[in-house]
């Protein structure tokens with residue numbers, strides 16, 4: 001790169017800074033500069049001043065680079081746009097090697113016309129725009145598809161986008177440009193964004209469904225006595241571990257599921273683990289009980305209740321005598337590690353009350369080895385936690 005190129009390169013960088021300043025009016029960056037340098041006009045009219053900082057001089061210089069390509073758009077909601085940039089992004093999107101619905105979606109995202117909370121707020125459909133996924137930030141399009149912390153896991157497992165904080169962009173259009181300039185995979189970016197948006201909508205639909213189900217359940221509870229075993233949270237200062245087993249004979253595997261609830265009834269940890277298939281299903285149940293005990297110890301839990309839906313296993317756990325069953329040794333060795341724990345109770349519940357552990361055990365079919373979640377249950381497990389047993 002020669003000096004001339006370097007100067008052009010710098011100009012491009014400066015223009016980008018100015019572009020961000022123009023676009024993200026909620027940012028602290030924008031507000032600080034506005035207050036200091038152009039309190040009474042837009043950045044387009046702002047004057048360079050000798051008292052300004054180096055950053056301000058740079059931004060003004062970037063703005064002038066940008067002005068060559070930008071013009072006012074009269075009568076449109078967004079006050080400024082750069083037709084040349086729009087044109088390029090449009091071409092880029094329509095040239096992507098992705099399904100048509102994804103191209104369409106990306107173009108709508110660029111035009112700020114997907115129904116994010118922030119866009120609905122702008123259209124006065126909502127009164128606030130907080131993101132329902134993370135509950136922290138305002139759900140702009142860039143937040144919903146890129147910045148939201150609830151998509152960390154997805155981006156971290158996407159090749160080329162592991163460290164997405166390096167691609168700081170305030171709009172999807174910016175981001176597509178940046179991705180393209182850095183020669184990263186724009187197809188992949190589009191597919192992942194579409195998936196994130198799809199997941200967000202599914203989770204919202206699920207939440208609505210659950211609310212309506214809950215009100216149905218509440219309503220039904222008033223009308224008739226309960227026939228189903230109902231799961232209950234543990235007493236104060238105690239947690240409850242529900243466990244269950246599942247068998248996958250076609251894979252030669254078994255599944256172990258454990259869910260830990262606190263006394264408020266919130267799930268604080270889950271485990272889904274594959275194990276070799278033993279010769280009898282009842283042994284899987286004992287393996288799940290033993291795994292629940294070691295899981296509690298791994299989590300540093302000293303006071304807990306253990307609950308399962310197979311009476312024979314619970315009875316063996318309760319019994320002071322050594323069990324002579326085929327799975328007795330499993331329970332004995334798990335129980336022998338319990339000396340340091342307090343407040344332990346074993347309880348039996350009918351299948352319908354052990355739904356979550358059951359789903360986690362079945363989920364182990366798709367898990368390689370072990371899957372453990374502590375505190376924040378990942379959204380991709382919601383359907384496991386809330387699905388009907390089957």
Ligand SMILES: [Zn+2]
Pocket residue numbers: 131132133134135136137143148149150
């Ligand atoms: Zn969020």
